[in-house]
Amino acid sequence: MASTPLHVLLFPFMAKGHTIPILDLARLLLRRNATVTLFTTPANRQYVSASLSDTPTTIITLPFPDNIPGIPSGVESVDKLPSSSLFYSFVSSTKLMKSHFEQAIQALETPVTFMVTDGFFGWTLDSANIFNIPRLVYYGMSNFAITMFRVISLNPHLFDGKTDTDLVTVPEFPWMTATRLECDDATDRDSPLFKWRMEQVVATIKSYGLVTNSFFELEPVYAEYWNSNSAPKSWSVGPLCLAQERIKKESLSDQKPSWMVWLDKKLLELGVPVLYVAFGSQADICINQIEEIKLGLERSEVNFLWVVRRSEESFGPDDGFEERVKEKGIVVREWVDQREILEHESVKGFVSHCGWNSVLESICAGVPILAWPLAAEQPLNAKFVVEEMKIGMRVETCDGSVKGFVKWEGLKKNVKELMEGVKGKEVRKKVKEISDAAVEAVKEGGSSWRTLNELIVELQTKS
Ligand code: UDP
Ligand code: UDP
Numbered sequence: 001m002a003s004t005p006l007h008v009l010l011f012p013f014m015a016k017g018h019t020i021p022i023l024d025l026a027r028l029l030l031r032r033n034a035t036v037t038l039f040t041t042p043a044n045r046q047y048v049s050a051s052l053s054d055t056p057t058t059i060i061t062l063p064f065p066d067n068i069p070g071i072p073s074g075v076e077s078v079d080k081l082p083s084s085s086l087f088y089s090f091v092s093s094t095k096l097m098k099s100h101f102e103q104a105i106q107a108l109e110t111p112v113t114f115m116v117t118d119g120f121f122g123w124t125l126d127s128a129n130i131f132n133i134p135r136l137v138y139y140g141m142s143n144f145a146i147t148m149f150r151v152i153s154l155n156p157h158l159f160d161g162k163t164d165t166d167l168v169t170v171p172e173f174p175w176m177t178a179t180r181l182e183c184d185d186a187t188d189r190d191s192p193l194f195k196w197r198m199e200q201v202v203a204t205i206k207s208y209g210l211v212t213n214s215f216f217e218l219e220p221v222y223a224e225y226w227n228s229n230s231a232p233k234s235w236s237v238g239p240l241c242l243a244q245e246r247i248k249k250e251s252l253s254d255q256k257p258s259w260m261v262w263l264d265k266k267l268l269e270l271g272v273p274v275l276y277v278a279f280g281s282q283a284d285i286c287i288n289q290i291e292e293i294k295l296g297l298e299r300s301e302v303n304f305l306w307v308v309r310r311s312e313e314s315f316g317p318d319d320g321f322e323e324r325v326k327e328k329g330i331v332v333r334e335w336v337d338q339r340e341i342l343e344h345e346s347v348k349g350f351v352s353h354c355g356w357n358s359v360l361e362s363i364c365a366g367v368p369i370l371a372w373p374l375a376a377e378q379p380l381n382a383k384f385v386v387e388e389m390k391i392g393m394r395v396e397t398c399d400g401s402v403k404g405f406v407k408w409e410g411l412k413k414n415v416k417e418l419m420e421g422v423k424g425k426e427v428r429k430k431v432k433e434i435s436d437a438a439v440e441a442v443k444e445g446g447s448s449w450r451t452l453n454e455l456i457v458e459l460q461t462k463s
Helices: 016-031 042-051 084-106 124-130 143-154 180-187 192-205 220-228 258-268 287-300 321-325 338-342 356-365 378-388 408-420 422-442 447-462
Strands: 007-011 035-040 058-061 114-118 135-138 168-170 173-178 209-212 233-236 274-278 303-307 329-332 347-352 369-371 392-394
Touching (some): 007 016, 016 114, 143 192, 180 378, 258 303, 274 287, 287 408, 303 338, 392 408, 392 422
Parallel strands (some): 007 035, 114 135, 209 233, 274 303, 347 369
């Protein structure tokens, strides 16, 4: 059957963790000779177009809704929200872009093969149907996490009468237990986000399928679940971060960011191992917790590179911490190239909030994780990292719960174990094996490479 030219529309949600992998997906599609049209908003255009500047991607800017209560004008990304409590207002107002999105599709000159839109943009399904374009949903989560959320939404009474930490056996997966605390507000039917989430789930179920940033070998059971159930199919085409061709940076130190020069220096100090500490693009960590992290890192005496986001005031007053630790550790307040850091030979461990991109980037770099989940599906990712993949350890919380407060004593012990202990050695070995499998999956002929081809062929012959 003759196939039609491939034209894909991409529409990522306005958060770095959602946008970065979609930019990588654009790169993969361009390598399949696709025409790619990517939708964004005015404030995010600069970032998107700089990132794709070496590609022929068409970028369409849609006006972002104005006058959303609490959201300052010009803020078009959740990373820039003054408070995470504004998330719901932000995300629910994106549907005000619908008519602009549809006008833009109407004006396109090339027929569209399919669209990949964010799982938070359930409203794009209606637009897709109007134009008879298959919609694929991008969640930015593992097959494991989307499976857990699906099973929980199909069993709304699962957590009735349970406390936050009571263990519940997950239906269909008898070896798996979960707690309410691990499942975010997916279990709280009274929360304002719940209804909105259900709308997204319904739109997903009615969509053509899912494009997932994972690879089959990583989670065969959960990938199979989507392919064998009456659920939309999940095409695992990742790790998407491997789509970027890593250009070996010039070794001249004046062209490198200061923290990369610092990592080079650590390598020259007879390969001193460095712990990388970072909690993603959105985390809000309270000042008391920051103080414990400072103490834990300082007293563990490991070498560390700590990237802090958000403003300096949340890092507390200048208490001489950075001066005291300067031989061993640095604090970076800028946007870093996280993959470049993880891939540096000096980096041997990662204290991570377990955002799914961070987990995949750590796997690809062969770096084991000290899992410290904070919000959203991160507790599920942490569970997967520690219990299923066995490529990391859990941070010790005071109350033993997944989102509990961490005291410096526990952090110090965990960090030393990860960097110097027997357990650290074990998880480091395991992550290297999975890292090799990830590289194989995206290579020509590998599972993710084949899956993307299958998706393209299926939709091209349909259109
Ligand atoms: N920016 C963005 N999305 C937004 C707001 C800003 O990508 O919703 C970009 C903006 O184009 C600029 C950068 O982020 O390149 C810095 O923006 P701003 O000065 O508002 O933030 P700050 O650097 O103070 O965090
Ligand atoms: N990231 C980065 N530099 C930073 C902070 C974050 O490159 O200074 C990237 C990181 O590599 C990852 C993404 O931002 O690709 C964050 O996504 P993740 O899913 O780990 O966490 P989120 O920010 O969504 O909580």
